[in-house]
Amino acid sequence: MIDFTLTDKQLEIQAKYRDFTKRWITPNALKFDELAEFPWPVVKAAYEEGIMNGPLPTQFGGNGYSLIEGAIAAEELGAGCIGIGIGIEANTLALTPLLLVANEWQQKEFYGRIHEEKGVAAYALTEPNAGSDVQGIKSTAIKHGDKYILNGHKRFITNAEVSTFMTVFALTDPERGSRSLSAFIVPTNSPGVEIKPHLMKMGQRASVQNEIIFHDVEVPATHLLGREGEGFLIAMKTFDRTRNGVGALALGAARTAYETARDWAKNRIQFGKPIAAQQAIAFMLADIDVLIETSRLLVYRSAHAYDAGLKEASKLSAMAKLYASDSAMKVATDAVQIMGGDGYSRDFMVEKIMRDVKLNQIYEGTNQVQRVVISKSILK
Numbered sequence: 240m241i242d243f244t245l246t247d248k249q250l251e252i253q254a255k256y257r258d259f260t261k262r263w264i265t266p267n268a269l270k271f272d273e274l275a276e277f278p279w280p281v282v283k284a285a286y287e288e289g290i291m292n293g294p295l296p297t298q299f300g301g302n303g304y305s306l307i308e309g310a311i312a313a314e315e316l317g318a319g320c321i322g323i324g325i326g327i328e329a330n331t332l333a334l335t336p337l338l339l340v341a342n343e344w345q346q347k348e349f350y351g352r353i354h355e356e357k358g359v360a361a362y363a364l365t366e367p368n369a370g371s372d373v374q375g376i377k378s379t380a381i382k383h384g385d386k387y388i389l390n391g392h393k394r395f396i397t398n399a400e401v402s403t404f405m406t407v408f409a410l411t412d413p414e415r416g417s418r419s420l421s422a423f424i425v426p427t428n429s430p431g432v433e434i435k436p437h438l439m440k441m442g443q444r445a446s447v448q449n450e451i452i453f454h455d456v457e458v459p460a461t462h463l464l465g466r467e468g469e470g471f472l473i474a475m476k477t478f479d480r481t482r483n484g485v486g487a488l489a490l491g492a493a494r495t496a497y498e499t500a501r502d503w504a505k506n507r508i509q510f511g512k513p514i515a516a517q518q519a520i521a522f523m524l525a526d527i528d529v530l531i532e533t534s535r536l537l538v539y540r541s542a543h544a545y546d547a548g549l550k551e552a553s554k555l556s557a558m559a560k561l562y563a564s565d566s567a568m569k570v571a572t573d574a575v576q577i578m579g580g581d582g583y584s585r586d587f588m589v590e591k592i593m594r595d596v597k598l599n600q601i602y603e604g605t606n607q608v609q610r611v612v613i614s615k616s617i618l619k
């Protein structure tokens with residue numbers, strides 16, 4: 240029996256995040272898009288209202304959310320502003336390796352620190368020559384006694400300049416290449432961490448990204464996550480869990496674009512009647528609604544597969560990210576079209592959403608890379 244009815248707990252999560260988005264994210268979305276600054280006041284409020292760190296264990300101040308609960312929450316954040324939503328959700332990306340492999344001391348220490356400081360964390364994987372090709376990573380962390388000495392260059396790292404610590408991927412034995420890729424927790428204020436000014440970009444401007452240079456940074460050996468050489472697996476398993484959220488954020492933004500364009504089309508009179516009465520516009524709205532419904536189905540299906548520990552969860556998370564973000568791009572572009580010149584102006588949210596959702600097709604593995612993941616899974 241398949242039941243698509245949300246449980247009371249899921250409805251409660253949806254209502255809580257919808258209400259927070261209405262009060263804190265939607266009213267601040269255009270402001271932080273314009274400022275291109277990390278939205279600290281919103282993140283502080285999110286901490287106060289139990290919105291941050293959804294999947295963290297409850298004993299460390301999180302909500303202990305399953306993936307389906309996290310997806311319901313992320314759709315609501317995305318409905319307000321993906322940029323602000325990513326400021327909140329990138330914490331989840333950075334902390335997921337801890338969820339997967341951290342020992343008891345690491346959990347207490349790092350979850351504790353983030354919660355106490357009401358801070359954010361960053362996930363530092365990408366390098367100038369290692370974007371889609373994670374195996375091209377060149378940063379090194381060489382063991383000397385009870386420390387690793389970290390050197391290297393990362394870029395596009397979300398939240399870096401505002402983070403308490405970063406989850407950093409580096410090679411412990413460069414001769415063994417990516418087979419020695421390992422994950423570490425690196426406090427951002429460690430001597431030798433150089434963070435460049437944040438990137439100026441097209442959309443999701445409330446979320447900040449930096450280039451980072453590590454110059455002989457000393458990292459205590461106790462900060463190694465899992466074992467040496469497990470880094471590639473940790474990175475891929477992290478994405479299996481977080482890609483669904485990228486799809487859910489895109490879905491939320493698509494929903495807002497659709498609702499804005501639909502209401503506009505019902506009220507905008509041209510040729511003596513609402514433009515929604517023209518079949519060309521009505522059919523565009525119908526197609527948009529189909530994309531939103533099908534995106535939600537795939538996001539929920541993928542989250543359910545992960546929570547149930549199904550073998551196809553990895554493939555489905557790639558599908559959910561790919562489909563929901565491609566759909567959101569089409570929805571946003573059509574919403575702008577339906578609203579004509581007003582859609583293209585900064586007076587309405589659809590212009591911003593069109594810029595924002597483009598990025599969901601790129602980060603956490605481009606949509607071409609999702610197709611690589613899916614095709615490998617079905618052809619192996």
Ligand SMILES: Cc1cc2nc3c(=O)[nH]c(=O)nc-3n(C[C@H](O)[C@H](O)[C@H](O)COP(=O)(O)OP(=O)(O)OC[C@H]3O[C@@H](n4cnc5c(N)ncnc54)[C@H](O)[C@@H]3O)c2cc1C
Binds near residue numbers: 370448601604
């Ligand atoms: C705003 C933003 C935030 C980000 N946040 C983070 C973060 O927090 N942490 C982090 O580690 N990284 C982050 N990234 C990095 C992001 O994950 C990479 O940008 C992404 O994986 C693509 O890498 P690239 O930009 O180097 O593109 P490239 O890998 O150079 O790809 C360029 C093009 O080639 C295509 N391509 C490459 N290889 C293949 C292939 N095998 N088959 C088909 N097509 C291919 C790609 O799909 C793309 O269209 C962020 C990026 C941005 C822009």
